[in-house]
Amino acid sequence: MQMTLRWYGSKYDTVTLKQIRQIPGVTGVISTLYGTAPGEVWEMDDILALKKEIEDAGLELTGIESVNVHDAIKVGTPDRDKYIDNYITTLERLGQAGIHMVCYNFMPVFDWTRTELARVRPDGSTVLAYTQEAVDALKPEEMFASISSDANGAILPGWEPERMEHIKELFEMYKEVDDEKLFANLKYFLERIMPVCDKYDINMAIHPDDPAWSVFGLPRIIINKENILRMMKMVDNPHNGVTFCSGSYGTNLENDLPDMIRSLKGRIHFAHVRNLKFNSPTDFEESAHLSSDGTFDMYEIMLALYDIGFDGPIRPDHGRMIWDEVAMPGYGLYDRALGATYLNGLWEAICKSHK
Ligand SMILES: [Mn+2]
Secondary structure, three states, X not given: OXXXXXXXXXXXXXXXXXXXXXXXXXXXXXXXXXXXXXXXXXXXXXHHHHHHHHHHOOOEEEEEEOOXXXXXXXXXXXXXXXXXXXXXXXHHHHHHOOOOEEEEEOOOOOOOOOOEEEEEOOOOOEEEEEEHHHHHOOOHHHHHHHHHOOOOOOOOOOOOHHHHOOHHHHHHHOOOOOHHHHHHHHHHHHHHHHHHHHHHOOEEEEEOOOOXXXXXXXXXXXXXXXXXXXXXXHOOOOOEEEEEEHHHHOOOOOOOHHHHHHHOOOOEEEEEOOOEEEEEXXXXXXXXXXXXXXXXXHHHHHXXXXXXXXXOEEEOOOOOEOOOOOOOOOOOOHHHHHHHHHHHXXXXXXXXXXX
């Protein structure tokens, strides 16, 4: 595996490439072109400039998170082919630039959903948290206001203001889309992009829905082992793979994370590894990575990745806000650096004990 950190670019991120380079064992960053909107074709010059900036700092652009999928593709509207063509052109350019892993998601309207961005834990750190009760009490448009007021001035990916202005139209678009339709639209999209992925050896890595159940009555399909194996079989090509995100699949306590990993051998192209602490099955917060600080056994998760021969990029995903850092919620430097170091430690111990 290759340890990486997500980086939002010098224009948007409080963390610098120099700082990332100084985290032991982190050799790559995962980034994207934040100025682009879903459905747009990425300019080759912009891709190469991003890559050069990262390489000049002594790091590798290990993959893209994300190339976002336009709603027309998810909904399956008559103009979807135009947006898929654009997506294919972007993939072609990424392939030509030597990038071989692309994360994306197929979540309607909202990306990830949290109800608190700064819940205070007993040690004074703050973390992202979720309670179903709080979601049930909100209308979708209120959700956006509560998220954006709490974000330390950062624009959160998936919660861009331009997008949220159209939230009612977006809900209208998805009115006729149920789980089956969403599966069919995902299949259509994947079948069209697989040839360019085959040509340039691009591993597509779908990110799970977060939380892993329906919110606001919207369909959600990338939520459990059954559905993800269905998706793997539906387009049976090794380039059709997943981002295994322990913190997203883990939102549903019925998901057995190590078992899911083992069932996805050869199809996990990217891993997000973090821990959650559950206060009840519908109230969880993002804890430190350490097993004993949360609910998941992080050793078992890393062991399962080792057992399937996982060799893709991995990242510590979100971190707590600690040591008075001010940054985008979940994406400060300090706790993600601790997370990367802890995961590297587990990995080293697993590798040595299996020799
Ligand atoms: Mn994730």
